[in-house]
Ligand SMILES: Nc1ncnc2c1ncn2[C@@H]1O[C@H](COP(=O)(O)OP(=O)(O)O)[C@@H](O)[C@H]1O
């Protein structure tokens with residue numbers, strides 16, 4: 001009986017959030033870091049279906065970095081990352097496209113459809129919604145670092161995404177973009193999510209990964225509930241934020257600067273982390289904000 005009452009209370013708590021978020025767009029980025037845990041990925045997709053069923057408008061962007069690295073290893077190619085981005089030559093691009101589009105995107109769309117949610121895969125082999133140019137990363141003494149066929153987003157087909165979400169479809173976007181000449185570029189999926197959220201003026205961006213949040217130090221338990229841009233810059237300078245976390249904080253800031261109201265990094269290994277973040281009073285993970293909230297003094 002107690003358990004049943006608790007369930008009813010959870011529904012009442014969720015009701016206020018369901019009402020507030022009805023009709024709002026939320027961009028959810030799913031990292032490759034949880035894709036080798038089928039239960040975690042399945043629960044996350046169930047959460048996305050729930051959001052769509054109660055009138056929210058989720059847009060999914062997925063990664064698949066771990067799977068790409070495994071496929072490269074099978075092909076005898078060693079993966080190399082610079083500032084959280086994969087060095088990408090022609091062979092690597094072909095492997096990345098195969099893993100991201102033919103495997104991951106298709107499986108996610110199929111799973112959503114099987115669960116009764118209308119979903120549409122948007123990627124480089126069908127309707128591409130992300131356009132890009134070659135990325136040059138900042139190097140020492142103002143030099144640029146070339147990491148091959150890697151892109152930075154130049155535009156997003158926001159009208160198509162808006163049309164899809166307003167007709168109750170969940171877009172599922174893979175992070176391979178097209179350039180002006182129709183060539184393909186590999187893009188970090190967090191960056192895609194940040195630009196998609198900015199382009200559709202999403203209410204929220206949620207980056208789902210395999211960490212409880214952002215660490216403030218080398219201590220695993222020293223997690224930040226909130227981080228401002230200034231704090232993030234300091235954690236990058238001191239090397240505490242590094243590797244795969246770099247594109248996540250950059251993407252969050254891009255989205256917030258464009259007017260997205262909230263940006264969160266949450267742990268997809270926690271059952272129903274997405275629903276906990278969106279529909280309960282119990283915030284989880286790390287929220288990124290542009291400015292520190294002013295201190296209230298008495
Ligand atoms: N300050 C930090 N706090 C938490 N994780 C960090 C931090 N800096 C780097 N990371 C790393 O970033 C990883 C998440 O990025 P990544 O592996 O690319 O995930 P995903 O595949 O979900 O995009 C974490 O597992 C962790 O190893």
Ligand SMILES: CC(=O)N[C@@H](CCC(=O)OP(=O)(O)O)C(=O)O
Pocket residue numbers: 030031032033062063064065066068084085086088096150151175186187188189190244
């Ligand atoms: C240029 C670049 O780094 N592209 C990424 C695209 C996939 C991705 O971002 O996957 P995660 O979200 O799992 O990290 C890559 O090749 O790994």
